[in-house]
Amino acid sequence: PGATLAHAAILQYRSVNTDVLPIFVLLHLLFAPLLWLLLRVPNLTLGASLALYTLVHVFGWTVAAWPNSHWAFNPITWQLLVVLGAWWMIEGKRIQPWVTSRTALVLAVLFLLFSLVIALSWHIKPLEERIPQALAKLFYPLDKSNLDPLRLLHFLGMAILAAWLVPRNWRGLTTPVMRGAIRCGENSLPIYCLGVLLAFISHMALLDISNGIAMQIALSVGGIAAMIAAAALLNLIAVKPRRQPRLF
Numbered sequence: 001p002g003a004t005l006a007h008a009a010i011l012q013y014r015s016v017n018t019d020v021l022p023i024f025v026l027l028h029l030l031f032a033p034l035l036w037l038l039l040r041v042p043n044l045t046l047g048a049s050l051a052l053y054t055l056v057h058v059f060g061w062t063v064a065a066w067p068n069s070h071w072a073f074n075p076i077t078w079q080l081l082v083v084l085g086a087w088w089m090i091e092g093k094r095i096q097p098w099v100t101s102r103t104a105l106v107l108a109v110l111f112l113l114f115s116l117v118i119a120l121s122w123h124i125k126p127l128e129e130r131i132p133q134a135l136a137k138l139f140y141p142l143d144k145s146n147l148d149p150l151r152l153l154h155f156l157g158m159a160i161l162a163a164w165l166v167p168r169n170w171r172g173l174t175t176p177v178m179r180g181a182i183r184c185g186e187n188s189l190p191i192y193c194l195g196v197l198l199a200f201i202s203h204m205a206l207l208d209i210s211n212g213i214a215m216q217i218a219l220s221v222g223g224i225a226a227m228i229a230a231a232a233l234l235n236l237i238a239v240k241p242r243r244q245p246r247l248f
Contacts, residue, residue: 019072021196024189026075027082035086042090049083052076056146077147081155105164108157115154180228187234191227198223 037045055061056077063075098104118139121128128136142148172178184191202219209215 020192023071023073023075023078024192027079028189030079031082031086034083038083038086038090042087046083046087046091049080053080053147057149062146071145073144074146077145080147080152099160099163104160108160111153111157112161115150115157180224180231183231183235184227187231190234191231194227194230195223198226 034045053076056074061076063071092099117127118131118136121131121136122140139150142151144151166173173182202223205219206215
């Protein structure tokens with residue numbers, strides 16, 4: 001237990017359901033200097049992030065882990081998504097016309113449909129027989145730990161599709177359900193930690209009480225409600241009053 005706690009403290013060990021936590025913490029710690037760079041040299045910072053991502057795939061770099069030297073999410077590859085998201089908020093207006101163009105939409109939809117066919121072929125035998133083996137080997141297995149380039153392309157395709165289907169001024173974003181989701185996103189790290197705890201509690205409830213459909217639905221709805229309530233509470237705590245009380 002002592003060694004486990006020591007390695008967990010330095011983010012080298014992850015217990016059950018906490019694979020994302022070390023990279024979450026690490027990227028939060030590094031985001032301040034990263035933001036400083038992005039505000040000054042955004043394109044250069046994005047280029048450096050992309051170069052680091054490429055070098056990891058070329059040389060197989062990783063970060064030390066314990067006990068088996070394996071990270072479920074290698075931080076030096078998954079950092080690209082964080083940098084890309086922050087870069088988009090700063091420089092995104094320049095390429096937004098292209099992202100929302102019909103050409104980008106068609107390319108994204110075609111790639112997503114192609115990916116769907118490949119994924120279904122892993123589970124449907126008749127479809128698998130129609131996929132050329134050379135193509136199947138190219139797409140499988142996908143390296144989740146190091147954010148396989150095809151996974152990255154899939155993410156970008158989904159982002160382009162979302163930009164078309166969910167415009168910035170969409171009224172649905174103001175509904176209670178979407179506001180709850182937004183609040184959870186604004187407090188992602190604490191809500192993730194709460195989610196890990198709720199997952200453990202739900203698992204115990206399914207084992208000790210009932211694992212029926214009704215119980216699963218109740219636990220899922222209750223967990224979502226608890227996370228939304230916690231996120232709303234965190235937002236209320238974070239809001240500073242306009243007028244500070246005078247001590248004298």
